[in-house]
Amino acid sequence: MVILVNLKRYLKCQSPTLKLMLPSDVTLTATTTPSTVMFVLKYYSLGGVLPPELVKLPYLRLISLLGNRFSGQIPGELGNITTLTYLNLEANNLSGTVPSDLGRLVNLQSLILSSNRLTGMLPVSLAELRNLIDFRISDNNFSGSIPNFIQNWRLLSKLEIIGAGLQGPIPSSISLLRNLTDLRICEISGPAQGFPLLDNANGLVTVVLRSCNLSGEIPAYIWQKRDLLLLDVSFNKLVGGISRDIIGRSLRYVFLTSNMLSGDIPDSLLIEGATIDLSYNNFTWQGPDSPTCRPNMNLFVNLFKSSLSGNPLQDILQCTRDAKCPRYGCSLHVNSGGNELRVRENNHDVLYDGDASFDNGAGSFHTNTKNNWGLSSTGDFLDDNIQTNIYVASLENSTNLPSLYTTARLSPLSLTYISYCLQNGDYHINLHFAEIQYTNDTTYRNLGRRIFNIYIQGQLVKKDFNIEDEVGIGRPLVVPFNASVVNHTLEVRFYWAGKGTARFPKRGRYGPLVSAISVNPISKRCSIGGKKKMVTYVGFAIMGLCLLMIISAAVWWKWFSKDNTRNYEDFQGVDMKTMSFSLKQLKTATRNFNPTSKIGEGGFGPVYKGTLRDGTIIAVKQLSSRSRQGNREFLNEIGVISCIQHPNLVKLHGCCIEEDQLLLVYEYMENNSLASALFDSNKSRTLLDWATRFKICVGIARGLAFLHEESRLKIVHRDIKATNVLLDKDLNPKISDFGLARLDEDEKTHVSTRVAGTIGYMAPEYALWGHLSYKADVYSFGVVALEIVSGKNNNKYIPNNDSVCLLDWVHFHFSKSLHFFHTYFNVAFAKASIPIYSN
Template identity: 60%
Template sequence: MDNGDDDTYIVSNSSRLSMTNPKLYMNARLSPISLTYYAFCLRNGNYKVNLHFAEIMFTDDKTYRSLGRRIFDIYIQGELVLKDFNIVKEAGGVGKAVIKTFTAAVNNNNTLEIRFYWAGKGTTDIPNKGVYGPLISAISVVNSENGTGISLGAMVGIVVAGAFVIFAIGIVGWKCREQKNKMEQDLKGLNLQTGTFTLRQIKAATNNFDASNKIGEGGFGSVYKGLLSDGTIIAVKQLSSKSKQGNREFVNEIGMISALQHPHLVKLYGCCIEGNQLLLVYEYMENNSLARALFGPEEYGLKLDWPMRQKICVGIARGLAFLHEESTLKIVHRDIKATNVLLDKNLNPKISDFGLAKLDEEDNTHISTRVAGTYGYMAPEYALRGYLTDKADVYSFGVVALEIVSGRTNTSYRAKEESFQLLDWALLLKEKESLLELVDPRLGSNYNKEEVMVMINVGLLCANASAAVRPTMSAVVSMLEGDVVVPRLVSDPSVSNNEMKEAMWQKYQQSKQQNRSGSQKESISTDGPWTASSNSAADLYPVNLDSDYLEKRSLRS
C-alpha cells in the first residue's frame, strides 16, 4: 500500500484484447485490499449477479510484468461465495475474459452489496511494485423475477478501503435521499395546497398501523383509522409495496383531490412521504363505503331506506357533475363504483380514490389512454378502444344507480352457476315491463314507486352502450330531483353488448391457443382493478362471456 505511487484505483489495458466485447474489459477498477460495490433502493427479490473479469495488468511475455499472482475472495451480501479466486487461472491466461454468475437475495434493506477482498495471498509488492489486490472489469445485475436489469453505470460503485468507509455511508444516505427528493420534487411541481405529516405522527395516530385499526383493503393498499394529537379522526391510506398503482398514481391522486373541494368529494388532509412509505391522510368516514352498506355482511350492512338511497344517488351525481362541468379542472374519475363512494356519519356520499383520474381539457373531444378501471363498470368504447370522455363516468354511475335500487352488485359469481349481470337483468325486466322486480327485497313496499322508476330509467339511460345517448351529470341531477323528465331509452344496449361478446370471443380463442402453446399464462380476473396491460380475455373486456354464449358460439364456429 505504501509504494509511493499516486493512489489510483482504475487501470487501463495496454495491449490488444481478442475476447467478445473487448470494450467491456479495456478498463478495470482495483484496490490494494478491499473493493465494495453497492446497488441501492432495489425491490425485494432474487437477482442474478454477473461478475466480469479479465487480467489486463499482467502480460504473457517473459518480462517482469508477466510475474505475479492476483488472489482474492468474493463476498455477496456479506457471504463468502468464492475463495482464493485467481483471474488468470480461471480464464486460462491473461487478457482473457471470465464471467462468474451468482444469485443474490435482496430483502428489507433494499441494498445489494458485492465485495472483493484481498486475504493476504498472492503477490504483494515484488517484482512490479504494482497493486495486486482485487480487480473487476464490469458488473451486471438482473432481477430474476421480472428480468429487469441494472447496468454497471446505474450502480453505485464505491471503493471501501480505510477512510472510504465514511464516504460509502454518505453515498447510501445520498442515494436514498435522492429517491425521496424525486418524489418531493414531483409533489412540489404540482403546487399542492395540502398538508404534510411525518411518519412518526402517522404511526402514533394509528398505533403503528395496528391491525385493530385497519378499516379497509384495496388495490392501492391498506386503510387505517387514526387519531391525531388534536383529536381529529383520520383515515390513512398506505401504498402497498406490491401495488400496481405506482408513484405516479400516488402523485396523481394528491394533485387531483387537493385541487378539488366539494361536499361530495372526500377531503384530503395531507400526505406523508418518508423512507419507503407513501401515505395519504383523509377525513374519516364513519360509515365506510357504499359497497359495504349495500353488499357487505349483515353485521356491517346498513339498513338504507329508500329516502336515504335516493339521497346517496343524488349526492354521487352532484359530485360527478362538479368534476365534469363545474370545477376549474375538468376531471374524469375512471373508477366510479360503490367501493369508491364513502359515507360519513350522516350517510352523505363522498367520491374517493382519484388515483386513476384523468384531466379532461376542454379542447379535447376525448382522451386516448391506457385502459384502467374495474371489471363491470367500464363503458364499452373505453374498454374496447381506450376512448375516454366524461361519458365513461356516466356509464359507471348508471351501473351504481342500479346497484343502489337493487341492493345487488353488478357482477357476482356463484359456484356451479352462471354469473349474474345486473345490467342484463335490468334490460330483460324492462322488456317485460317488470322493472319494479329490480327493487331490493329488503325495502319491502316502503318506497316511492315513481322515484324508483326514475332512478332505474336514469341508470339504464346512463349505462347505454352508445356514449352519445348518455346524458350529462348535471342533467342526471335534474332528472333524479324531478325537475326534468327522463327521456325514453332510444337504443338497445344489448346490441352493442353482443358485439362486445363477439369481440371477446375472438380474444378468448386467441388466449386459449396461446395457453396451449405455453407462450402466455391464463390470468382471468373477476374482481377488482385491472388494466389493459393484462393479456387475458376477461381482463380486456368488461362483459361476461357466459356459458350459453360460449356454447352457441362454439356450435357456430
C-alpha cells in the first residue's frame, strides 16, 4: 500500500487534477501473488523525470507513457521489471543514452522510444531481447550504425528507424527476419549499398526504404509479394526498370520518386485505386496514348519529370503532345492551401492563385494552365488513421494573422512548385511561412519540431529549416531568395529529410509546410510585377483593351441586328481576345455533348461538364448562333468577364465559334448553383447550415462590391439571382452569367429603353421606368439574401391574403415579430446573427 500512496503523491505533484485510474480487476499490492498490471498514462502532458518507483510494482507487464513531457534519462531500474512485455516512452522529452539494463527485459515484445532526444549508440545488450515483435526508435539523435544484432530478433514484425541519426548500411543479416510485415528504415547516411535481402520475409505489407543510399536494381521478388500494400524506395540511386511480373494485387501505394529508373511503365503496375509516384526518373516518355495517360482511370499517377524527352516543357506536362508555351510570363503568386486571394503589396493589389481545389493525392501533379504553374506532392502520412489524404491546413479559430498565412499546404515527404513558360532572367522569390499546426502551450504538443530542407532550381538553399525557431508559433515569416531562370522554368522544392518529430502534436503533422510563394522579376524591363508606374501603364492598357472589346461588340451587334440571318462567319471580324477552343476539343471533353454530361440549363442554352486532355474539368455553355439574344449574350460575356478577375466571380477560360455553335468555357463549379442548393428536392439538395449561408451572402456582396467599386470598369450585372450564383467545391459563391451586364458610366443613373433581368429580382425603379444604377444589383442581392435566410423560392412564391411576394411575406412576419428563418436553423442563433448580416 505504501507503493500506491507514493505514486499518487508523485502524480498529484505533476498534475493536481489527475487521478490514478486502474482497471477494476487489477489491484496494486506488495504481495507475491501474480497479477497482470498495466501502468498507462497517455497524453496527460506530465512533466518531471520518470519515477524509478515503478520498479517496485510487482508483476508489471505494460508501461505506456506516450504523449507526455517527461525529461531526463530513462531510468536503468526499469531493467529490473523482468515481467515487462510492453514499454512505450514515445513522444516525450527524454535524453541521454538507452540504458544497457533494458537488455534484461527478456520477455519484452514491444520497445517504442520514438520522438525523444536520445543519443549515443544502441547498447549491445539489446541483442538479448529475443522476443521482440515491435521495435521503434525514430526521431532521435543516435550515433553509430544500424546494429547487426537485430538478427537475434527472429520474431520481429515491425522495425522502424526513421531519422534516428543512425548510419548505414542496412545489415545483410536482416534477411533472417522472416516474420517482418512492416519495415521502415529512412534517412541513413553511409556508403552506397544494394537493395537489402528481403526475399525470406514473405508476409511484408509495408516496405519504406527512403533515402538509404540504395543503388542497383529493385529485385523482381519485391513485386511478387502478395500482401505488399506500400512500397517506398524514393530518394535513392536505383537504376533499371520495373518488373513486368507484378503478382501482388494488394499494392496500393508505390513511391519511386527521385531515382534513375528507366524503361516502360508496365500495365500490371496500374492497379485500380492505386497511387503511383514516378516523378524525377528516366522512364520512357509518357505521351497522350500511353497507358498512364488514359482518361477516367481510378488511380493517381504522378508523372512530373518522370522522363527526359529532350523538351523541358514536355517533361513537365506529360501526356501532352507537342507542348508549347502560348506566352511567357514573368511572375508567380500562389496562396498555398487556400483559395484565390487578393493581397495589397507595394501600394497595389496582387492576385494570388489558390491551390486548395487541387485534388489531394499521396502522389499527384496538378497544373494551373491559365498562369502556367504546377504542383507536385509526394508521400503519405503513415499511421494517421485517416483514409483520405488531406494535405492542406487552415486556422479554424480567429487570428490576427494576415489572410495569406491562415492556410498552408503540407506534404509528408516532398512538395514542389514549378513555374513554366517563364521569361528567362533573374527573379526575386519570397517564400511565406507560418506555423499554424503546432502549439506554444505547456502540453506535450509544443515539443513538436518541424524540420525540412528547401531547394531552388535543384540547389539546397536552406538545410534543417524550422519555422518555429525562426519566428515562433502562429507568426508570419518571409524568407527571400534570388534565382536565375535559363530554360523558362523555376522550381521550388520542399523536402522532409526525416528530421524533427512525426508524433507531435499528433500523427500526420510533420513534413514541409508553406503558406504562399511569390516570384517577381529583378529586372525593371518586365511589365509584370514591375514598379507602380509600369503597373499603372499596364492597367490603363488593359482598361482600354476591355473598353475596345465592349465597343466592338456593341458595333457588331448594331450591324448584326440589321440582318439576323447571318451565321457564325460574321464573328470573324471581332477580336475576342480570349483563349480559343476548337469544337473538336469541346466535343471530346463533353463526350459529344452527351446528355449524361449535362449539368444545367442557362438562360440561353444548356451547360455541360467536360474534361480536357490535361485533366482540367470545365463547364461548357452552349448557345445557338441563330439566336439574336444568344449572340448578344455571347459577345457581352466575353467583353466583360474576360477583363475582370475576382474570387467571387466565375472564371471564363475561353470560347469557341465554329459551324453553328457558340460555346463559352468556364471553370467547373462542383456544387452547381445556389438555387439548386436551396430549392432542389431534399434528396439532391446540398444542406447549408447558417455559417455557410452567411459565408455565401458575404461572398456575393464582395463580388458585387468589386463590380461596382473596385474594378477599373464599373459594371452593373442586371441579373443577380440564385441561379446565377454558382458554388465551388468549398461552397464559395461565384457570380456568373454576365450576358446582360452593362457599364455603369460615371456612377450616374442610366435610363434604359431595354429593360433586362428577371421579374421578381429587378428593382422597382428599373423595372417600371428603366432607371439603372448599381443599386439595382443591390436590390436583387437583397431578394437573394431573403431566399437564403428563409429557404423560400421567390420565383415560385404563391400569393395569399397576407402577402403577394417574398419581400411582402418577410415584411409581414417581421412586423408581427414572427421569425422568417428556414426551419433548418437554430432560430435563436440566426436572430442573433441578423444585425451582423444586415450591416
